Amino acid sequence: MKLYQRHLFVCTGRPEWPARIEQGDGYLQILAEAIATCQDEMPFKVKLTACDEPSSGPGYDILVFPEAIRYLNVTEADFSTLVEDHLIGNRLSPHLRRESLPGRHVFVCVHQARDPRCGECGPAVAQQFRQTLAARGLADSVFVHQTSHVGQHALAGNVLIYPGGDWYGLVTPAVVHRLVEEHLLQGQIVATHWRGRLGLSPEQQRALAGLPVRQDSGEKGL
Numbered sequence: 001m002k003l004y005q006r007h008l009f010v011c012t013g014r015p016e017w018p019a020r021i022e023q024g025d026g027y028l029q030i031l032a033e034a035i036a037t038c039q040d041e042m043p044f045k046v047k048l049t050a051c052d053e054p055s056s057g058p059g060y061d062i063l064v065f066p067e068a069i070r071y072l073n074v075t076e077a078d079f080s081t082l083v084e085d086h087l088i089g090n091r092l093s094p095h096l097r098r099e100s101l102p103g104r105h106v107f108v109c110v111h112q113a114r115d116p117r118c119g120e121c122g123p124a125v126a127q128q129f130r131q132t133l134a135a136r137g138l139a140d141s142v143f144v145h146q147t148s149h150v151g152q153h154a155l156a157g158n159v160l161i162y163p164g165g166d167w168y169g170l171v172t173p174a175v176v177h178r179l180v181e182e183h184l185l186q187g188q189i190v191a192t193h194w195r196g197r198l199g200l201s202p203e204q205q206r207a208l209a210g211l212p213v214r215q216d217s218g219e220k221g222l
Contacts, residue, residue, distance in 0.1 A: 001151065001167050001196035001205065005044035006087070007160075008035075009107070011061040013054040015123075015146045019113040021050050027060060027076060034079045041088045050148040051107060063101060066198060068163040072097040103141040104184065107160040108171075110146040115153035121172070122146060125157040128173035132180050142184060155195065165198025 010028060018024030022032035032048055039046065055061040059073035062082070069092065074082060078096060085093035092098065108126040112119025129144045150158050155169030161183060168179065170193055182188045189208075196205040 001202070003045055003201045004047040005199050006067075007047045007049065007065045007162070007165075007198060009049050009051040009053070009063040009065075009145070009147065011053040011055040011063065012050050013052065015052040015110050017050045017111065017113065017148045021048070021148050030076055031079055034083050035087065038083050038088060043088075043090050046087055047150075049107075049150060052110075052146040063105070065105075065162040066165055067092070068101040069098050070101050072099065101163075103143060104164070105162045106142060106144045107147045107150075107162065108144065109148070109150050109153075109156065109158040111148045111153075114149040115156070117153050117156040118149075118158065121157035124173050125159065125171050125176060128176040129159075129180070132176050136180060136185070138180070138184065152195070158195070162198075167195040167197065168193040169195045 010031065017028070021028040023029060028050060035046055035048055051063070053061070053063070055073070057073035059075040059078070062071045062074050064071065064086065071082065071093070074096060081093060081095050085091060085095060106129055108122045108129065109118045110122030110126065123146070126144055126146050130139070133139045133142050133144070150160060150167070152158065152169060157171040159168040159171045159179065160166070161168070161179070166183065166189065168190065171179065175193060178190050182190050191209065194209060196202070197208070200208065
Protein backbone atom coordinates (compact mmCIF):
# COMPACT_ATOMS: atom_id res chain seq x y z
CA MET A 1 0.00 0.00 0.00
CA LYS A 2 1.05 3.61 -0.42
CA LEU A 3 2.56 5.48 2.48
CA TYR A 4 -0.13 7.04 4.63
CA GLN A 5 0.62 8.17 8.17
CA ARG A 6 -2.74 9.52 9.28
CA HIS A 7 -6.24 8.37 8.30
CA LEU A 8 -9.44 10.38 8.68
CA PHE A 9 -12.91 8.81 8.43
CA VAL A 10 -15.92 11.10 8.05
CA CYS A 11 -18.98 9.64 9.82
CA THR A 12 -21.72 10.05 7.21
CA GLY A 13 -24.22 7.60 8.71
CA ARG A 14 -24.77 5.83 5.39
CA PRO A 15 -22.95 3.21 3.24
CA GLU A 16 -23.38 4.98 -0.13
CA TRP A 17 -21.23 7.80 -1.47
CA PRO A 18 -20.36 9.40 -4.83
CA ALA A 19 -17.90 7.41 -6.94
CA ARG A 20 -15.16 9.83 -5.87
CA ILE A 21 -15.85 11.47 -2.55
CA GLU A 22 -13.38 14.25 -3.33
CA GLN A 23 -15.53 15.25 -6.32
CA GLY A 24 -18.99 14.69 -4.92
CA ASP A 25 -19.79 18.28 -3.95
CA GLY A 26 -20.67 19.30 -0.43
CA TYR A 27 -18.94 18.44 2.83
CA LEU A 28 -16.63 15.64 1.68
CA GLN A 29 -15.35 17.50 -1.35
CA ILE A 30 -14.70 20.70 0.62
CA LEU A 31 -12.79 18.79 3.31
CA ALA A 32 -10.80 16.87 0.69
CA GLU A 33 -9.86 20.14 -1.01
CA ALA A 34 -8.86 21.72 2.32
CA ILE A 35 -6.55 18.79 3.01
CA ALA A 36 -5.10 18.69 -0.51
CA THR A 37 -4.40 22.42 -0.51
CA CYS A 38 -2.27 22.17 2.63
CA GLN A 39 -0.76 18.70 2.13
CA ASP A 40 2.75 20.10 1.57
CA GLU A 41 2.61 21.83 4.95
CA MET A 42 1.62 18.66 6.81
CA PRO A 43 4.30 16.56 8.49
CA PHE A 44 2.39 13.36 7.64
CA LYS A 45 0.61 12.03 4.56
CA VAL A 46 -3.15 12.01 5.13
CA LYS A 47 -5.85 9.75 3.69
CA LEU A 48 -9.52 10.74 3.78
CA THR A 49 -12.33 8.15 3.70
CA ALA A 50 -16.07 8.17 4.41
CA CYS A 51 -17.70 5.60 6.67
CA ASP A 52 -21.21 4.59 7.69
CA GLU A 53 -20.78 5.39 11.39
CA PRO A 54 -23.47 7.90 12.44
CA SER A 55 -22.41 11.32 13.65
CA SER A 56 -23.48 12.61 17.05
CA GLY A 57 -24.94 15.96 16.09
CA PRO A 58 -25.70 18.45 13.32
CA GLY A 59 -22.11 18.47 12.03
CA TYR A 60 -20.11 15.40 11.06
CA ASP A 61 -17.92 13.44 13.45
CA ILE A 62 -14.43 12.61 12.18
CA LEU A 63 -12.46 9.58 13.36
CA VAL A 64 -8.69 10.05 13.32
CA PHE A 65 -6.07 7.28 13.39
CA PRO A 66 -3.55 6.31 14.65
CA GLU A 67 -4.50 8.76 17.43
CA ALA A 68 -7.82 6.91 17.90
CA ILE A 69 -9.85 10.04 18.61
CA ARG A 70 -13.23 11.28 17.46
CA TYR A 71 -13.80 14.95 16.71
CA LEU A 72 -17.45 15.77 17.32
CA ASN A 73 -19.80 17.82 15.14
CA VAL A 74 -17.16 19.23 12.82
CA THR A 75 -18.72 21.78 10.48
CA GLU A 76 -17.32 23.25 7.27
CA ALA A 77 -16.44 26.35 9.29
CA ASP A 78 -14.19 24.15 11.45
CA PHE A 79 -12.11 22.74 8.59
CA SER A 80 -9.40 25.38 8.78
CA THR A 81 -9.05 24.76 12.52
CA LEU A 82 -8.83 20.99 12.05
CA VAL A 83 -6.23 21.34 9.32
CA GLU A 84 -4.18 23.99 11.11
CA ASP A 85 -4.21 22.38 14.56
CA HIS A 86 -4.13 18.66 13.92
CA LEU A 87 -2.96 18.06 10.38
CA ILE A 88 -0.34 20.81 10.13
CA GLY A 89 0.38 21.45 13.82
CA ASN A 90 0.38 17.72 14.61
CA ARG A 91 -1.51 18.15 17.88
CA LEU A 92 -4.97 17.45 19.16
CA SER A 93 -7.01 20.55 18.49
CA PRO A 94 -7.86 22.47 21.67
CA HIS A 95 -10.62 24.25 19.76
CA LEU A 96 -12.73 21.26 18.66
CA ARG A 97 -14.72 18.89 20.85
CA ARG A 98 -13.30 15.39 20.88
CA GLU A 99 -13.30 12.09 22.69
CA SER A 100 -11.06 9.04 22.76
CA LEU A 101 -12.09 6.02 20.68
CA PRO A 102 -12.16 2.86 22.79
CA GLY A 103 -11.42 -0.61 21.49
CA ARG A 104 -10.42 -1.60 17.99
CA HIS A 105 -12.10 -0.77 14.72
CA VAL A 106 -12.56 -2.87 11.58
CA PHE A 107 -13.25 -0.95 8.38
CA VAL A 108 -14.57 -2.78 5.30
CA CYS A 109 -14.76 -1.14 1.86
CA VAL A 110 -18.29 -1.42 0.38
CA HIS A 111 -18.03 1.39 -2.18
CA GLN A 112 -20.38 0.11 -4.90
CA ALA A 113 -20.36 3.39 -6.84
CA ARG A 114 -16.57 3.29 -7.13
CA ASP A 115 -16.21 -0.40 -7.94
CA PRO A 116 -18.90 -3.12 -8.08
CA ARG A 117 -16.50 -5.72 -6.64
CA CYS A 118 -16.36 -3.89 -3.32
CA GLY A 119 -20.10 -3.40 -3.38
CA GLU A 120 -20.53 -7.16 -3.80
CA CYS A 121 -17.75 -8.41 -1.51
CA GLY A 122 -17.73 -5.84 1.28
CA PRO A 123 -21.20 -6.11 2.87
CA ALA A 124 -20.91 -9.88 3.28
CA VAL A 125 -17.47 -9.51 4.87
CA ALA A 126 -18.73 -6.83 7.26
CA GLN A 127 -21.69 -9.00 8.23
CA GLN A 128 -19.45 -11.99 8.85
CA PHE A 129 -17.22 -9.86 11.07
CA ARG A 130 -20.23 -8.80 13.15
CA GLN A 131 -21.40 -12.38 13.53
CA THR A 132 -17.96 -13.76 14.38
CA LEU A 133 -17.18 -10.99 16.86
CA ALA A 134 -20.52 -11.52 18.58
CA ALA A 135 -19.91 -15.26 18.82
CA ARG A 136 -16.47 -14.65 20.37
CA GLY A 137 -17.81 -12.07 22.84
CA LEU A 138 -15.93 -9.22 21.18
CA ALA A 139 -18.81 -7.09 19.91
CA ASP A 140 -18.36 -4.54 22.72
CA SER A 141 -14.63 -4.07 22.09
CA VAL A 142 -14.22 -4.43 18.31
CA PHE A 143 -16.42 -2.24 16.12
CA VAL A 144 -17.23 -2.81 12.45
CA HIS A 145 -17.68 0.03 9.94
CA GLN A 146 -18.34 0.13 6.19
CA THR A 147 -16.25 2.60 4.17
CA SER A 148 -15.69 4.28 0.86
CA HIS A 149 -12.75 3.57 -1.48
CA VAL A 150 -9.43 2.66 0.17
CA GLY A 151 -7.55 1.66 -2.99
CA GLN A 152 -6.79 -1.57 -4.91
CA HIS A 153 -10.31 -2.77 -5.59
CA ALA A 154 -8.76 -5.74 -7.39
CA LEU A 155 -8.03 -6.94 -3.86
CA ALA A 156 -11.66 -6.76 -2.67
CA GLY A 157 -12.73 -7.38 -0.02
CA ASN A 158 -10.48 -4.83 1.60
CA VAL A 159 -10.32 -4.69 5.40
CA LEU A 160 -8.50 -2.16 7.61
CA ILE A 161 -7.92 -2.76 11.30
CA TYR A 162 -7.22 0.24 13.54
CA PRO A 163 -5.65 1.71 15.60
CA GLY A 164 -2.84 -0.72 14.67
CA GLY A 165 -3.23 0.25 11.02
CA ASP A 166 -2.97 -3.13 9.26
CA TRP A 167 -4.65 -3.43 5.86
CA TYR A 168 -5.84 -6.73 4.37
CA GLY A 169 -7.04 -7.70 0.89
CA LEU A 170 -8.81 -10.60 -0.84
CA VAL A 171 -10.84 -11.11 2.32
CA THR A 172 -13.88 -13.33 1.93
CA PRO A 173 -16.35 -14.29 4.67
CA ALA A 174 -14.41 -17.55 5.03
CA VAL A 175 -11.23 -15.59 5.86
CA VAL A 176 -12.85 -13.46 8.57
CA HIS A 177 -12.41 -16.06 11.30
CA ARG A 178 -8.65 -16.04 10.69
CA LEU A 179 -8.47 -12.27 11.05
CA VAL A 180 -10.45 -12.46 14.28
CA GLU A 181 -8.58 -15.39 15.78
CA GLU A 182 -5.06 -14.65 14.57
CA HIS A 183 -4.95 -10.86 14.24
CA LEU A 184 -7.43 -9.56 16.80
CA LEU A 185 -6.98 -12.23 19.47
CA GLN A 186 -3.40 -13.37 18.97
CA GLY A 187 -1.83 -10.18 17.59
CA GLN A 188 -0.39 -11.97 14.55
CA ILE A 189 -0.33 -10.69 10.98
CA VAL A 190 -2.26 -12.94 8.59
CA ALA A 191 0.46 -12.84 5.95
CA THR A 192 -1.53 -14.42 3.10
CA HIS A 193 -3.92 -11.44 3.03
CA TRP A 194 -1.79 -8.62 4.46
CA ARG A 195 -1.58 -5.50 2.29
CA GLY A 196 0.56 -3.32 4.54
CA ARG A 197 0.45 -1.02 7.53
CA LEU A 198 -0.33 2.65 8.11
CA GLY A 199 2.82 4.67 8.78
CA LEU A 200 5.23 2.42 6.90
CA SER A 201 6.72 3.06 3.47
CA PRO A 202 6.30 0.37 0.79
CA GLU A 203 9.92 -0.65 1.40
CA GLN A 204 9.34 -0.99 5.15
CA GLN A 205 6.18 -3.00 4.50
CA ARG A 206 8.00 -5.38 2.20
CA ALA A 207 10.75 -5.82 4.79
CA LEU A 208 8.19 -6.56 7.51
CA ALA A 209 6.56 -9.12 5.22
CA GLY A 210 9.94 -10.73 4.54
CA LEU A 211 9.93 -9.75 0.87
CA PRO A 212 12.87 -8.33 -1.12
CA VAL A 213 12.95 -4.53 -1.12
CA ARG A 214 12.37 -3.16 -4.61
CA GLN A 215 14.67 -0.31 -5.52
CA ASP A 216 12.05 1.31 -7.77
CA SER A 217 9.05 0.89 -5.46
CA GLY A 218 8.77 4.52 -4.39
CA GLU A 219 5.19 5.10 -3.26
CA LYS A 220 3.53 2.82 -5.77
CA GLY A 221 2.74 0.39 -2.99
CA LEU A 222 2.63 -3.38 -3.04
